[in-house]
Amino acid sequence: MSPPLLPLVDAHLDLAHNVITNGMDLTLRLEKLRRQRKGSDLPTVSLPALREAGTALAFATLFAEPYHPEHNPAGYRTPDEAHERAWNQLELYRRWQDEGLVRLVSDRAGLETHLNTWEEDGVPGLMVLMEGADPIRTPDELGFWADAGVRLVGPAWGGTRYAGGSWGNTGGLTKLGRELMAALQNEPRVSLDASHLSERSFWDAVELYDGPLLASHSNSRRFVNSERHLTDEMIRAIGERGGVIGTVLYNAFLVEGWQRGDPRPGLEVVTSNMEHVAGLIGWQSVGIGSDFDGGFGARETPEPIDKPADLRLLEQLLPAGTFPGVLGGNWINWLRSWLP
Template identity: 50%
Template structure:
């Protein structure tokens, strides 16, 4: 898109997708033809990311807990750690093969963005902190390259989360304090309200890599206006999620997919609260959903720039990548 030099995506579950058997090195049509994941039409490959102009993303280490729908998920810290370590190994293998470059500092991000021939840059984000043994274990993960941690997904050993109300546990308070001391950033996405406000009392850096507005879609998965202001007050950034159930209240499968104007509604609402400098992308594409639940017009990742067409022209470059680039180069 004219005037938009690059994209930065605040949230992609790349290694989790690979753990499900998806080969992201394939072209998308080939991946779809052999996709082992049923009912979720894939949208993300490395080729699609290149085609969209994505230069950097936050790539997750996401350990899936055991639920009724996920009988192979973890039930304890050891199981969560095994999943995260396997995903970490996946990122390293991709890096060795030249598909991506792991980025650990703001200077590395700046140099990466200045190199148009560079592969995808990935900043490691842990989504749900159960792979971390305890606060003393954080140094291991920091050394491995993890720079951002979201303590919760649903409920974890550390915090209340999505559909699981509650504050920080004693271990959670120790974790957040240790993150602050190590210079690691808190991802407020998925934190329940009580855990969110308690975590902010520790004074560390905070972002929401993928969180839409609760004013438009009810539920504790989304940010209240007060939460959004608190993140912006700490110079944080909020990534917009491209999931129809997070864009339009009451949306369900079988209904027409939410339109791109619904994405713009969330962006404009946040902008009215905190200004355009704190709004970015956190698409979460292929993060437990496929094309069936993306906004209309986003049928594959290379379509993501279409989101920007419904935003004010003077703010498109900032939302596309400029705001994340500023934050990463300043705080990573």
């Protein structure tokens, strides 16, 4: 009898967005899904693939993409539209739970029950993360989303009504954003996700909010100099809060200047990023936030990773004793430290 798999935790997957917006059927096996998606980014994730990989938990996003006249003319234009789209995604996760495909996790007792049950049945757990806070129509609506099961909120993607983001508006928190920090400060069920915050908004948020903090899917700016990534000072600030940072498995976020069509780098670009973060704040603060399905595919990930199970190959390159934590244990410990 083979030993049980160590739990894999992926802190960032855009599952519902890819079903509702991009038309993917994530209930299919990955091979069949890929045959259906010829000519597009080669899919890396499906629910069966997560189960086969031993995924104990994923942070599953509510991601409403904003309007852009060229890149996304169908995006939301108003807070009401953003709210509706996020709610539709949440309802999809609930349907999957009703069908026995996933289990939604929203508190510490539920996490422990899920982990024990997962060891027996392998059903992946989902914790809901809102990426870009525009679906929260006003800051006093945070409690509504917390009641609905949202446990992690990232105020930005690009710039939002709340904060400067990775591109476009890279300014600081807006007046609404400062009000959202106050709401988060008083809502113990929800943690702040720093990923996608502009550097100015990050420091504004750290000044105003002293609750649990993570970066679900962010890499070090040492390797790719972009507002999308974290400076050493930002990394240290997250570590000082006891937070965890999830490494993104996108080549352009790991190798400066990498473009689609370039040769795929090897796994060492992933572990180099992890080692840099660990050197600043310790291995207990390093995790995975693959963003596998976030606008890129298997041809844009480091060789030979092209599906969730391949994340276990990182064990070959990580320092002895660090792999169980990086694979999932660090995220689990972090959740245990603050979930009500």
